[in-house]
Amino acid sequence: MTTETVARPAALTAAVPSDGPAVARARRHRSATRRLVVSELRLLGRDPVTLTFVLVFPIVCMLIIGGSFGTTPDAEFPVNPSHWYVASYFTVVIGATGLIMLPVHIASYRERGVLRRFAASAFPRWSFALAQLVIGLVAIAIAGVLLLAVAAPVYGVPDVEQPLRVAAGMLAGSVAFISLGVLLGTLLPSARAAQAVGLLLFFPSFLLGAGGPPPAVMSPALRSIAEYLPLTVATDAIREPWLGIGDATGQLVAIAVIAVLATALAARRTSL
Amino acid sequence: MNPLADTPDHPDRVVSVRGLRKSYGGRVVVDDLDLDVSAGEVVGLIGANGAGKTTTVECLQGLRHADAGTVRVLGLDPIRDGAKLRPQIGSQLQSSGLPDRLRVAEAVELFSGRRARDADALLERFGLAQRRKYAFGTMSGGERQRLFLVLALLNQPRLVILDELTQGLDPTARREVWKAVAQLRDAGTTVLLVTHELDEAEALCERVVAMRGGRVLDSGTPAQLVARHARGATVGFGLPAGRAHESLDALRGLPGVTDVSRAGDQVTVHGEREVIAHTGAWLVSRGRIPHDLRVDVPDLETALLTLLDQPVEQSPTQIGAA
Numbered sequence: 001m002t003t004e005t006v007a008r009p010a011a012l013t014a015a016v017p018s019d020g021p022a023v024a025r026a027r028r029h030r031s032a033t034r035r036l037v038v039s040e041l042r043l044l045g046r047d048p049v050t051l052t053f054v055l056v057f058p059i060v061c062m063l064i065i066g067g068s069f070g071t072t073p074d075a076e077f078p079v080n081p082s083h084w085y086v087a088s089y090f091t092v093v094i095g096a097t098g099l100i101m102l103p104v105h106i107a108s109y110r111e112r113g114v115l116r117r118f119a120a121s122a123f124p125r126w127s128f129a130l131a132q133l134v135i136g137l138v139a140i141a142i143a144g145v146l147l148l149a150v151a152a153p154v155y156g157v158p159d160v161e162q163p164l165r166v167a168a169g170m171l172a173g174s175v176a177f178i179s180l181g182v183l184l185g186t187l188l189p190s191a192r193a194a195q196a197v198g199l200l201l202f203f204p205s206f207l208l209g210a211g212g213p214p215p216a217v218m219s220p221a222l223r224s225i226a227e228y229l230p231l232t233v234a235t236d237a238i239r240e241p242w243l244g245i246g247d248a249t250g251q252l253v254a255i256a257v258i259a260v261l262a263t264a265l266a267a268r269r270t271s272l
Numbered sequence: 273m274n275p276l277a278d279t280p281d282h283p284d285r286v287v288s289v290r291g292l293r294k295s296y297g298g299r300v301v302v303d304d305l306d307l308d309v310s311a312g313e314v315v316g317l318i319g320a321n322g323a324g325k326t327t328t329v330e331c332l333q334g335l336r337h338a339d340a341g342t343v344r345v346l347g348l349d350p351i352r353d354g355a356k357l358r359p360q361i362g363s364q365l366q367s368s369g370l371p372d373r374l375r376v377a378e379a380v381e382l383f384s385g386r387r388a389r390d391a392d393a394l395l396e397r398f399g400l401a402q403r404r405k406y407a408f409g410t411m412s413g414g415e416r417q418r419l420f421l422v423l424a425l426l427n428q429p430r431l432v433i434l435d436e437l438t439q440g441l442d443p444t445a446r447r448e449v450w451k452a453v454a455q456l457r458d459a460g461t462t463v464l465l466v467t468h469e470l471d472e473a474e475a476l477c478e479r480v481v482a483m484r485g486g487r488v489l490d491s492g493t494p495a496q497l498v499a500r501h502a503r504g505a506t507v508g509f510g511l512p513a514g515r516a517h518e519s520l521d522a523l524r525g526l527p528g529v530t531d532v533s534r535a536g537d538q539v540t541v542h543g544e545r546e547v548i549a550h551t552g553a554w555l556v557s558r559g560r561i562p563h564d565l566r567v568d569v570p571d572l573e574t575a576l577l578t579l580l581d582q583p584v585e586q587s588p589t590q591i592g593a594a
Contacts, residue, residue, distance in 0.1 A: 032385065039374065039382045046373040113368030120333045120368075122359035122385050122427070 033127040040131045062089040076216040083158035086151045087242045091210040091235040093143040098177025099202040106185020107194035119272045129267040136178030161244030172256040173234030179262035186269035205231035284311045286462045292341035303486035314463040316477035324486035325466045362429030364420045366436045372409030385427040413440030435466040470573040501578040502570030507551040508540040509562035526550040
């Protein structure tokens with residue numbers, strides 16, 4: 001049997017809890033949830049998937065597609081086609097965040113045991129779910145603002161006809177897709193699987209429900225499929241009141257219901 | 273006999289488990305396990321892979337729900353009272369990591385609770401002071417393990433759970449980590465160490481609990497387990513040819529000797545521990561002081577291997593009896 005006699009160093013004599021310094025530190029201590037949110041935001045900025053897929057991809061596609069159909073309304077487009085796509089591509093940002101960024105992020109955490117580490121530490125039960133909601137909303141807000149900032153000098157940003165409905169649609173759509181993304185990340189076994197499934201869900205949704213051809217040129221079958229895609233519902237809830245071509249009340253209610261259900265499930269799956 | 277054995281709610285009891293059972297898809301991983309750890313003890317859970325060690329500590333940490341049984345850590349239920357309990361436990365988990373792009377200083381900041389101690393001193397102690405800006409993904413296996421240990425000790429926990437503590441560490445780093453655990457022990461922190469590195473358990477643990485198939489085989493101090501399950505010893509030395517035959521007969525007649533074998537000029541004496549003294553005395557009495565004398569005394573590994581070879585029904589299941 002090996003026996004080691006080790007002098008007790010100052011660094012470890014504090015292994016027995018002592019209240020004095022801890023109380024002093026508590027005054028300036030940030031809450032665990034806040035620390036987790038800050039850390040996740042910091043890591044978000046270092047993630048190339050986010051930078052590529054959430055920030056760059058929607059802008060590049062919007063620039064290409066937005067200029068492909070001119071600026072004059074016709075049978076396919078009830079409004080200026082470029083404006084139609086500028087309003088539509090905000091939802092592409094939402095879709096990219098919810099279907100690509102977050103599932104890969106969360107699945108990678110599960111795969112590497114990061115969630116286990118959080119669960120075994122003193123983080124509040126819902127802190128991780130909250131952190132994901134915050135980073136999702138921040139990613140969407142930054143990417144959305146960048147998208148509009150690039151669109152403004154090129155195609156112009158269309159006037160928002162019903163600001164409250166648009167804001168409600170953006171919020172409900174964002175929360176719905178963030179929660180769906182978190183949920184996917186907790187269900188898929190690895191980051192690679194999350195990437196594969198995410199891409200498989202994202203591209204049909206993107207092409208049929210947000211940034212692809214207008215519904216008027218789709219076949220009836222494709223149009224029927226597109227109509228029920230969650231991303232189409234979110235796009236309609238934002239684009240119609242934005243461009244003044246409808247209220248999209250049904251779509252707003254539907255995406256809000258999806259948001260509530262997905263948030264409840266995602267929070268449950270990520271509770272620590 | 274453990275004085276606290278029959279008092280599961282005793283205030284000095286840090287861990288108290290009764291009848292813990294856990295299955296995965298019909299496969300029983302932990303089966304009717306009892307475990308007690310008292311304040312200030314360093315207890316090792318040892319056993320082969322699949323013995324149920326990690327599942328047991330995951331139930332203690334509240335990471336898994338027990339199928340049956342009672343689990344109390346610091347008097348709290350790890351599932352129901354998780355929010356109260358987790359700040360009091362420092363965990364170094366098997367198969368867990370951190371985000372690749374998280375830097376050392378950021379990890380320390382992230383996991384620093386209200387009771388966090390001076391992180392700089394801890395980083396210095398574990399050789400990570402110069403790695404504060406390193407991203408987790410760029411660190412070696414040993415550096416990662418040392419960081420996990422820093423995070424486990426950061427918030428002055430009352431119970432430290434270390435699962436496969438020195439996995440991936442080089443010998444120097446391993447010794448450094450052992451020293452740190454010895455210091456924790458000296459400072460009165462309760463430590464539950466899960467390992468299949470038996471030299472580690474022997475060096476660090478005041479008591480070890482040997483597990484197989486989710487059950488406790490035996491527990492006690494490392495010396496007690498060795499004494500109970502690996503009592504033998506062997507003495508080897510060179511013996512010139514000539515009167516070797518006579519010498520072998522004489523050695524066979526010594527107290528405690530069970531066998532004497534010879535290969536070339538090398539003689540090996542097997543038997544109980546007492547053969548060491550008797551063989552030494554016999555050699556000295558004949559004026560033979562071999563320069564190649566070898567004494568092999570079984571260690572905890574031999575004791576565990578003996579235990580694992582026992583039929584299941586012979587295994588004692590009482591824990592905390594030592």
